[in-house]
Amino acid sequence: MPDPYRDAFAKALHDASELERDQKWEAAIEAYARWLASLPSKPAGELRAMRAIVLLRKGNALMELRRWDGARTALDEALHDAKASRDPAIVAQALLAAGVFSANRDDRERAEAFLLDALERFHQSDDPAARQGRGWAFLNLATLYGKTGRLDLAFVTFTKAQDVLGAAEDWAGVAAAWEAQAQLRRAIQDEDRWREDLGEAILFYDRAKMKAKSDRLRALVGKRLV
Structure with missing residues (x-):
């Protein structure tokens, strides 16, 4: 494959990652769209x-x-391309994304199936990307368990997510796990501990240099916590 495609791919991911860190989602989408538009009609x-x-x-x-609707189209195409690529790591990532989408649309049975499938595939490797993928699968499973009333399992799985993502030095992921755990504690009216968990999330978002995210959470709990 010509190097210009690799270079453009790396640049698109880098530029869009910076935009995502600042929560500039529209601009990130445009960056991805530009790279996709540059591809030949039948990439292989x-x-x-x-x-x-x-x-x-x-x-x-x-x-x-x-x-x-747009997310479903993009993720369906991604799963199709991932399977065609025969790259197990990318297939696992696509299944993880499908699980997240299904959970967001309250299709909880399909969400759990996708997430468990992704988790099993991530366990087949111990490279950094697979470890990070395991952490995100745990995070989303924990959130799903909380929504379905399996609270003990949810909190155990949140701890797994925090530990695995921390070992992978994915500070944004650790922060997201603490934030999701805080949301669950707030939903069950655990007023003291949800604020403590949100404070942990803010610390890790700061560590990940995600100022827009940490500032938004600070507005919820007050600067006195962190």
């Missing part, structure tokens, strides 16, 4: 795998904006 091989990754990122950004 490594280019197909790269296309799957960018579609996954685009789908996630669309979910952040609650554009569900």
Whole structure:
């Protein structure tokens, strides 16, 4: 594959990651769309795998904006390309994204099936990306368990997510796990501990240099906590 495609791929991911860190989702979507538009009509091989990754990122950004139809299209295409690429790591990522989408649309049975499938596939490797993927699968499963009333399992799984993502030095992921745990504690009216958990989330968002996110959470709990 020509190097210009690899270079453009790396640049698109880097630029969009910076935009996502600042929660500039619309601009990130545009960055992904520009790279996708540069591809040949029938990408193959490594280019197909790269296309799957960018579609996954685009789908996630669309979910952040609650554009569900667009997100579904992007994630369906990503899963198709991931399977065609025969890259097990990308297939696992696509299944994880499908689980997140299904959970957001309250299709909880499908969400759990997708997430458990992704988790099993991530366990087949111990490279950094797989460990990070396991952490995010645990995080989303924990959130799902909380929504379905399996509270003990939810809190145990949140702890797994925090530990695994921390070991992978994915500070944004650790922060997201603490934030999701705080949301569950607040839902069950555990007033003291949800604020403590949100304080942990703020610390890790700061560590991940996600100022927009940490500032938004500070507005919920007050600066006195952190």
